[in-house]
Amino acid sequence: MDLTAQKIGDLRSMLDKKEISAKELTNAYLDRISSVDDKLESFITVTAEAAEKAAEKAQEIINKGEASALCGIPLAIKDNICTDGVKTTCASKMLEDFVPFYNATVMDKLENEGAVMLGKVSMDEFAMGGSTQTSAFKKTKNPYDLGRVPGGSSGGSAAAVSASLCAAALGSDTGGSIRQPSAFCGVTGLKPTYGRVSRYGLIAFASSLDQIGPIAKSAEDCAIILNAIAGYDPHDGTSSKNEVPDFTAKIGQDIKGMKIAVPKEFYAEGIDDEVRNAVLNAADYYKSLGAELVDCSMPSLKYAVASYYLISSAEASSNLSRFDGIKYGHRSEEGENFAELISNSRREGFGEEVKRRIMLGNYALSSGYYDAYYGKAMALKQKIREEYESIFTGCDVILTPTAPTVAYGVNENISDPAKMYQADICTVTVNIASLPGISTTCGYDSKGMPIGMSIIGKKWDEATIIQAADAFEKNFARQNASL
């Protein structure tokens, strides 16, 4: 049996029954990383030594019979989540040597659970992109076809899970960055409700949209991880004090009578036929399980991408201003004064896509342009929220494709940012409306590439979308990645 291909629940029982030790499990993943990651290029940093130590510590807890769900489970962490003493690069030359002296809150929580961190995985630079090809260090490949992208920005996380280089991973999602790579790599990714998981220690891209979440082999595994990382954090004023339920609670419950909305704009022109058909087939499958399909409409969807790129770039332009090479990060050798030094440092430290977004964001916020761009984008945000609210009065969850296409070739699209941005159409509204969304594999195209569908839930109702995704997964045969 291939240990690394197992789900968290199975690993848990093997660990608890002492069929394997935590160290054996960790080493199994470390071995797999050694053997395939030079092809996949998912890890920026592998923390083998620390992982073995953490596994030993976890074993002690297991031996005492005090193990919680993630104790001894090896995970990969997206490289924009701060890890005390471990390089956190955001896949940018700007932070190539940056070692935080503090943990993100989610890391503290995982450590308290006894989870084992295998290392830090690649992403699009500062989480800006959908291909992981803007990474300054590891341009991760798709485990189903090394000639294709893994999606992004959490492409390292999704590829590592898909190729069984870790049991599960943490990603972050600002406009689809967990769900889209999960779809491309044939795994399950959950973007929680905004405020569900603390953002403290997540290097900000767009603060009002960013959310940390799990990427795993199943919806159930996502729920197990969300259980560990969710909850109010006094260090994040936007984290919610709402009660945190057990996200696995509804798993296995009958979905008979569940109302699933199918908003027509998400299936319109621009969505690849094979993708549309696969998602609609899934809808039919739900119907066969007793769910009720509801037609609905989101007229503002056509403005969503523009609105998203204005808001996220505006926030990013401000969030990324602190990278001036003065206190940490890349500092240019050239520069006669402060202004020259920081502009040189930023010119050298940031990649093209990051610079494009900073320019766009600054433009949108500039006096004289604010109302026309940022102001309008905020008005659209309000509109999109209202449309979701209206749809949710008649349904429990919403079903959409996760991305218009399957994973594309590593050299496609890169040169056309507008086309790249448009590919986010299926995912960005969920962030704009602060909703939870989960992507799971619903089929494969003619070339065997995975197709993802997204289930969007009401605010704070992750449990129901997990239930719905799990109900599909239970009767769906996933095809393993070729790598």
Next chain:
Amino acid sequence: MSAYIPVIGLEVHAELLTKSKVFCTCSAEFGGGKNSRCCPVCSGMPGTLPVINQTAVEYAVKAGFAMGCDINKFSVFDRKNYFYPDLPKAYQISQLNLPLCINGVVPIEYEEDGVKKTKNIRINRIHLEEDAGKLIHDDLNGVSLADYNRCGVPLIEIVTEPDMSSAAEAKAFVEKVSLLLQYAGVCDCKMEQGSIRADVNVSIMKPTDTEFGTRTEMKNLNSIKAIGRAIDFEIYRQGKLLDMGKKVVQETRRFDDNRGETKAMRSKENAHDYRYFPEPDILQVNFTDEQLDAIKNSLPELPAQRIMRYTNEYGLSENDAKILVANKILSDFFDAAVKAYNNPKSICNFINGELMRRINLGERTRENRAFTAEQLAKLVEMADTEKVSKNDAKDIFREMSDKGGDPEVIAKDKGLLISNDLGKVAEVIEKVLAENEKAVAQYKGGDMKVFGFIMGQCTKALKGVCTPKVIKEELEKKLKS
């Protein structure tokens, strides 16, 4: 030079007296070793987030109430973006469109050409923001160093309407605001430590003009004197320009304290575009009526209320009450003394007389006293009950204020305590009269002027035994017999 009407508006920045900073838990105290009071949050490390200090919000609202403002029940923080090495996030968290407080008014009293005047200065807004760090330029080694201790200290910015028309009014306004903030308990207003500082906007117009002239701004003035001088210079400079038919340019100017001049720093064209937008890391502030009432009710006694108490309850004159209240430390000291000895008028006379004299002579500062309010109260009580003479009380006070100590002990040591031993009084007077037969004879012969001489001899001999009043009575009795 023809006559112009100056139009002056102020932005006063005051650091709030909270224990911790506005967005993290670091100490907000002044000073400390370089970069000893900062953390990942206030030094702008990646991934860190600001969390609002509720006490700072409350203090800002208190300042608003003290200045008669309306409080916005719904208030929003915004990011003000600019690059500067003292600002580690490269944006300042501030408030643009929905500040905590709006529409206030601060009454001022000031003197102009020897005439006392009053005026109401309208407050446009008070908003909460964070202070920046400090840069230290080491020219010797050609480096600039940043100290982030001040980074994230809560600041309120008080923005006036352009309601002032002279340096005297502006100075009176800043003094009044300082007083209100001190009484509200939200700022110590130590200008020398930078805990309160002001930006000044000045323009001038002809009496016939219907629109304001072009304004200039002087930033970061850190003394009342500098505020007055900067305004006077700017009014003079702008007047000269207009007289010569030139135009005033809208710009930011630096006030050079040594030269007493302002110099152009940055024109409107080169002004920063701060690219403000709502701060996504901080939730909007929402107040209920109950919360606002609770803050209002927690507001300490303000100057106007205290003057009322002094005049109505204590019977002090309005002038005396104002002198006391004009300095919170003095006024608090007065209150403590009254607590120990309930004779406000006497204590007020002593403080406004003797203590103020010492302060005005520069022998003492208001803050630095060697004695306690209780000790002062005791001294005043001793004088009132004739345990020491009024004159001796002044000597005792001088000793107390130089070296400190209990007034009774000092009086005893100096032999100034009055024993009121009437037997001894009679005995000593008899002795003095016996020693001055000639003078006594003169007095009895009708030369009343000599009484003073005899009285003086008795007083000298009876030092510390009784008051001059008792001596006089006894002496008159003896001389008549």
